[in-house]
Amino acid sequence: MLVNADFSRRIVVTPDQYNWVASPQSGVERVMLDRIGEEQARATSIVRYAAGSHFPDHAHPRGEEIFVLSGTFSERDEHYQAGWYLRNPPGSIHRPSSAEGAVIFVKLRQMHPGDRHRVRIDTRDPAFWQHQGRREVCPLFSSNTEQVCLQRLSPGEALFEGQIDGAELLVLTGNLVVGKRSCDRGSWVRLPVGDCPEIIAGPQGATCYLKAGHLADWALEA
Incomplete structure (x- = not known):
């Protein structure tokens, strides 16, 4: 299968799908x-x-x-x-x-x-969160092959700047605008290696699960 x-x-799946x-x-x-x-x-x-x-x-x-x-x-x-x-x-x-x-x-x-x-x-525990510029980040796991965290963005804040090495995200709260597509809570996005995504937090801000670094080998196999 x-x-x-x-x-x-680039793949986007919203809850209505x-x-x-x-x-x-x-x-x-x-x-x-x-x-x-x-x-x-x-x-x-x-x-x-x-x-x-x-x-x-x-x-x-x-x-x-x-x-x-x-x-x-x-x-x-x-x-x-x-x-x-x-x-x-x-x-x-x-x-x-x-x-x-x-x-x-x-x-x-x-x-x-x-x-x-x-x-x-337990990501509800404030002790796991840290400030990085305008946003808050909750590190979950990091190795040579993957980095996983939660990111809490302010309204209008960009998730990325420039080209990325592949990433995957799940919207947990709020809203993200991916290109021109609105992605509410429950939306899942997979971004290929070399993508330059324009992803902006909506007017209420957003919290998302973010995983990066794990798609490079799959990109080589594709």
Whole structure:
């Protein structure tokens, strides 16, 4: 299965374009943002857990990255509310579930094989945020192959200046204008290597998840 698998193209998916598809597990649906493969796939998705739904124990050979968007997401007896960022490194095993229901942003099979970092960050905690010029930034993870953070932009502030080395973002609050396209909360954008995007925060400002550096190898393969 191929979904938005051409990494040389700019991709924008807004919430009105969401196509919810049932997963093999009862009560769990997903929106496939990009995907290469079938059930064992390199994939980026929005995943929705109905109340009481769960997966059995399973492994992630190439890792899993999660940001909780709403509700409470659980792994056995650990419970994560909206705003938590999680990284389960390659080879990790977990049993995800949600008693009350949850929506999460998930990236599968996209970590470096040598990554051994298990990360748990509550981005609602002000201690994780720092000022960088006009904006606030919450660093989530950084390595030689990827940089992940949340960025809180002031109204009218540009997210980038000039050409970028590929990036991916998810609008968490507010609004971003990408070129001439309005992207509200829940919009996902993937920007190819060498793009010069004009992305401006709307009149209420915006907060977004931002990941960079991870698309260079895929650009070479495209």
